[in-house]
Amino acid sequence: MFSVFCVTKGAFMRYLYERREKMDFEATYAACFHKVFRFALSMAGNANEAEEVAQETFFRAMKSISTLKSDAAVDAWLFRIARNVYISRLRKRKRELPEEHMDTLPDDHSIEQQLEDRDQAARILQALHRLPEPYKEIFTLRVYGDIPYRQIAALFDKGESWARVTYYRARMMLTETVEKEME
Structure with missing residues (x-):
């Protein structure tokens, strides 16, 4: 059976506008998910937690996309949401998250070099979290x-x-902390 329904021009235009926003959001998700995930991973130190934070970030972003100003940087907006999601999750659990998360090192390193690099990365990550x-x-x-x-x-x-000065000071603090630990 064939059915026809009538749609007003305004309703159709609204549908197209909403569909465009959805397509833009999907493109933003594809383009920014990895950055948001890496940011969340650096805060959480745990891939599973970072995945949860990233997913929640995009869920909240989709719900509040209308609050994004047209001239605002989408990355910065998403990072702010991710930060708030992470802090909310920390408060909710009221416990420390594990700080140990190491990416796999390339195969061309010797076992000794891998262990040394892994130890160095762990020291830097721990110093960063402090x-x-x-x-x-x-x-x-x-x-x-x-x-x-x-x-x-x-x-x-x-x-x-x-921002530049704060980054520089953070880098100096990290360097100093890691050097002290190596002595």
């Missing part, structure tokens, strides 16, 4: 998120020079 805020977050956004200083500054409602 940094006070905002140093930890600025360093994470810059290194793991590959976010420009301008966008980092916007996340914190500060100037670009503040």
